[in-house]
Structure formats: C-alpha cells, structure tokens
Amino acid sequence: MDVLTLDRPVEVQELKKSITFQEFLAAVDGGIHAELEDGEVIFMSPASVPHQELSGWLYTILRFFVRQRRLGRILQAPFTVRLNVSEQGREPDLLFIGHAKLAQLHSGFLDGPPDLVVEIISPESIDRDRGRKFVEYEAERIPEYWLIDPIREQAEFYRLGKDSRYHQALPDADGIFHSESVPDFWLRTAWMWEDPLPNELDVLRELGVLS
Template sequence: MSRLKETAAVYETRPLPEGKITFEEFLAWCDEDTWAEWVDGEVVVLTPAARKHQRIYKFLLFLLEAYVSKHSLGEVLSAPFLVRLPEMLRRGREPDILYVSNEKLPFLKETYMDGPPDLIVEITSPESLARDRGEKYVEYEAAGVKEYWLIDPDRRQAEFYRLAEEGHYRTIHPNEEGIYRSEVIPGFWLQVNWLWQDPLPSVIDCLKELGLI
C-alpha cells in the first residue's frame, strides 16, 4: 500500500478532532504512524513525501546517524517524531530530521522532544515550501534551534541558517569547494553537491570521505 493510501486509511478510521485541542490531547490522538502537527490547538495533517524527497531524507539521515553515533555526540531522530516548541509558540512540529546533543537528551520524551533540538533539517516539497521557509523559520528561530537546514530538491538549493548571539538566524554559505561545516555537530561537514547527484552517492563512500571508515 502506498504512503498516500496508508495515510488516507488512518483518517478514515480515526477522524480528525473537532475544534481546538491541547497538546496532551493531540498526543493521545496521534500515534507513531501519524504524520501531523499541532498548530495553535489545531491538527494539521502532513502531505506524504515524494520519491525525490524520500531519497535525500534517507541519505542525510543515514549519514548523520552514522557520524553522531560514531562520535557519541547525542541522538538523531526522524519523522514521525514531534518537537514541542516553547509554550508561547503553541506548536508541535514534526521535522524531517532532528539532532539532539548529549546535553539536551534529558528533554527527549517517549514520543516527542520537549523543547528545541540543536539542529532541524526540513526537506521541502511544493506543498511545504512556504511553510518551511516562512512559519517554521520564524518558529525555530524564536524557539532557539541553533541550526536550521532547508533542503529544496526541486530547485537543487540548500540553505543553512545558524542562530547568532542576538537570537536571529544568519545565513551560512558553503565554502568555495561547496562544503558546509556544521557548528552544532563538531567536525561534521557536507559536500552540498552530494544531494543533487542522480543516483545519490553511496553513504559508505561519503562516510569514508568523512573519515569514519
């Protein structure tokens, strides 16, 4: 069964809540297979991802997981897994990928992260682009997410934002070799052109370049 059909089947048997609900009620309603977010008390169902999105998502997830695990830096998680942003924002977002440093591991609950992770990666689709670049950019900045990567497979464009001391995001560009170096994941770097190769490069080959194997 396709993810689209699976998603449709879930909401046929488990209808969306009516009206506004609390975050705790939202957690009780959704389960580990539910792709939805909590926005100002309302449930927002997410659109299933396209194949191109899925490929880049898996590539980055495997790469980040391997690096973080090798260096015992924390934990890498992926959707569906909620991030509860600070109370003032009234948001429960579901990033594609999030990295939680060892320092912030105590904020990880069984089904959600209670507060901002160190890094969030969103891989855009035509449906999510405005939300990822607009609403979520503002929310992640206000919440104190230290790094935000916005990956657009359709435009072959990667944007990297880093939280400055004054609490606002600053755009960080890859160097002249096209390499982006993370600040929150010590020693990790990404050759941005890897993301646009078809087929994508072998994760094993990339891990060799990172010096992991």
C-alpha cells in the same frame, strides 16, 4: 513536508478543532504524519520518492556520524518536537539532539528545541518551511536550521546569532558546509543533487568515520 487535509482518520476526525498538545500526542500515536498548529491537527501527505531518498540518505550519514562520534541522537519524521515558545507541535524531517538536551527526549516527543532541524522542501511545504517554521524555530532558539530544496537543487543553512536571529551560513569555496551544531560534521552540497545519490559508505569514508 507536504500538507494534506483530506481523508483524516476517524478517531482524529472526532476531535474538537482546538486540542491540547497531550491530546495531539494521543491522537497521532501510531505513526500518523501530522503537526499541531494553533491547536489544530495538520496532516501531512506521503512524501515523494526524491524527498524520501534524500531524507533517508541524510539520516543514514548523520546517524552513523553522530553515533561514531558519540555526539547525541539523530531522529527522523514522524517524531514530534514540542515548541514551547509558540506552543506548536512540529515534525521536522530530521533533528539532532546533543547530550545536553537528551533529558528532554521522551518516548513520543522532544520537549523543547533540538540542536539542529532539517526540513526538506516540497512545493506544498515551501511557504510553511520558509515562513512560519523559520520564525518558530528562530524564536525557539534552535541553533541551526537547514532548508533543503531537491527540486531547485538549493541548500540554505542558518545559524542563530548572538542577536537571537537566524543568519545564513554559506558553504566554503569548495561547496562544503561545516556544521557547528554537529561538531566536525561537514557536507558537500553537490552530493545531494547527484542521481543516484552517492553511496553512503563512500561518503562516511570521506568524512573520516570509516576506514
């Protein structure tokens, strides 16, 4: 997600530079796209059309699949994840929370790691998504991290290993990635580079959740 540091809302401008997580939640209440990084509010610029379309497409497919299989919850930005190890407040593009972690879900934030995080890369966010966030999500022991780059048409999937480090999980010979965090869910990576994106109902039928 793009980063923006200008034109901050007045009520947030007046905050001291270093704020607590609770102060951050109060400041961004109402759908402001922002993250808490080292006690500072980092504002996000509006997403591009390709970013919005891909994010919405993935959200629709994942949400329907998860609901049909009764696996948990799928949420999308703006929604804050509290990372307790690094003490940051991140706003992934998409996140999946399985039943075992639903008790950590509050009305305005998730208190702890989800089971899956998806970040859709932009030119402005690439260093953050591949750098700080990669390290933070790994330290938080988030089982699966997807990095989707619609500009380069690249998708990278990482799973947490027994050594508590991320290891890349490659699609199979047919270009299909099989998720472990979302049981039985699979994704044909080529779908994400089609223009226009495939019809969601057709994809859900292929996934076997629609007849």
